[in-house]
Amino acid sequence: MHTHDLPFDVDEMLAGLKTWIECESPSLDPAAVDRMMDLAAFDLAAAGATVERIPGRAGYGGSVRARFPHRDFGKPGILIAGHMDTVHPLGTLEVLPFRREGELCYGPGIMDMKGGNYVSLEALRQLLRAGLETPLPVTVLFTPDEELGTPSTRALIENEARKHRYVLVPEPAHPGGAATIGRYAIARFDLASKGRPSHAGARLSEGRSAIAVMARKILEIEAMSTDDCTFSVGVVHGGQWANCVASACRGEALSMAKTQQDLDRGVARMMALADDDFSIVRGVTRPVWEPNQPGTMAMFELAKEIAAELGFELSGQSSPGGSDGNFTGALGIPTLDSLGVRGNGLHTLNEHIEVSSLVERARLMAALLMRLE
Template sequence: MDHMSLPFDTDEMLKGLKPWIECESPTFDAAAVDRMMDLAAYDLAAAGAEIERIPGRMGFGGSVRARFPHKDFGKPGILISGHLDTVHPVGTLEVNPWRIEGNKVYGPGIQDMKGGNYVSIEAIRQIALAGLETPLPVTVLFTPDEEVGTPSTRELIEMEARKNKYVLVPEPAKPDGGAVTGRFAIARFNVRTRGRPSHAGWALKDGRSAIAAMARKILEIEAMTTEDCTFSVGVVHAGTWVNCVSSSCEAEVLSMAKRQEDLDKGVEAMLALNGEENDVVVEVTRGVTRPVWEPDDGVIAMYELARDIGKEIGFDLTHGSAGGGSDGNFTGAMGIPTLDSIGVRGAGLHTLGEYIELDSLEERARLIAGMLLKLK
């Protein structure tokens, strides 16, 4: 018996996945993420794993590490690395509820990346039920903070990766269904402008608006974008009263580059914005960074194995480097063979129309099962 004859059942997978989607788990709500970790821990244990719960820190939820029984238990094997946080606030289910329409299954976080995480567990469960043993021991690590750059669990992921020979990341497949074999570098920045408060009605000229200064700064930052390094401002917070000239404004900036040297130049340009203009102080500080991950022979060998398994299943798995960070950036940049984005197909991640393709549940469960049975 091999991965092709495992009895994956799409209806059964939908039944198991639905509670995951209906347990909303936005990164900034640690209690919500922990509820999701409870569900995952139960399903991992029911698939035969020994479970460890790792407490959260820095205000984030905790993590789950699951190790499956194996004759070589504790020796280097395969790490499946996934995150259970989503970008969608609690209440998004009202706008994008769990529903099945034709070949589409909707819900917040279903594509990024609860669907891929769930089918990974299902692959392991079906292997165990069939009485098969993977050549290498398998560990699953689910973390709570990938959507904000993994500030609280990077060391945990990197240390777990060091203990293993291979890393599989079931992030959503690329639009053509392809896998990711490299990722661009990403840096985050926090920008603050500090002005001078005054009454906006009778003493406007006495004030120095931190909001107005930030508005100019945002245009300046986004104008720094080139083919080699992009800059975008995604979050702005300021002001409490419309009749007060705002004395403080905060923004978050994301920068992405295909090469580390271009990102390093971008970091330099951002930090050079520190200073004072028109009595308004501009402060730029570094946030979390993801290193460039460039594929090596180990990554390409993993991809070729996955492509062969895909052909047996009936599809052609493409590959390439991608923008948008993932925890694969860390393990890939460490030189540990990593195959990313082998999760479910779908579209609309990070939007209110997020969905997966129903028939990709079985396809991806079979792909992951094949990888687990063939990686040596």
């Protein structure tokens, strides 16, 4: 049987995916992420894989590593790497329930990236059912903290990737269905300002607001953005009472750059903003994954061929967004990213996928697994 003839069933895939989407798994809730990992572990085991549950650390959820049966079991092969955490807090299902509306299907994390993860599992399941053995052994690694910059599992991902010839990352496809062949560098920063408390009504002039300090710094930070290196502040928490001048405020910022040199210059500019009332601590970093590496481009050419056979054009681009592909690509391991589903609204309450892309991407993944050697 040819992989293009595998009997992928969109209704079956949606039914299975529904279970995953309705198991909410925000990054900052390790118990919720672990519930999702348990679901994935069961489905991987039921598909025939040898499954390990790897405990979480540093307050994050655990991971799942699944290795599929193969005559060369344990030898270097293909790693499928994905994250199961989402940006959506528990309770998002109440406002963004799993639902299909015509050719679109909605739900928290369905695009980023449970849809792509599920498609990868389905591709492996159908290959096994059809008795088709991939030329190389396949390992799946699902991790719990990508949306936070992968603070706890970077070493796990890198060490696993080093054992393999190829890495496939089913993050969502770009608009138009494009794959990712390189990614920009990303750095995170923890910000903290301090003030002098006083009664905000009776003794306002005696105080100095940490919130005001932070607000002025935010304007400075965001004004540093250029086409080559951007800065944004995405989290701010400050003060406790409206009638107290705030003595503390904290925030989180993110910088994204096209090259490592741009990022290094940006980091230096950011750190120079620190003073007696404002501290900056460098957080996790995603290294630049330089585009056009020979191994990655060979994989991309193969994926383009397969896409043409399936009736669509696959383009490739370097991406401003970060993913765990940054780590494997930066190590020089051939990596092809954004192989997951098409959709829109990721990280919003309009997150949805194009239903037709489930089968399209499953066929693409299955064919890649059968032709990489």
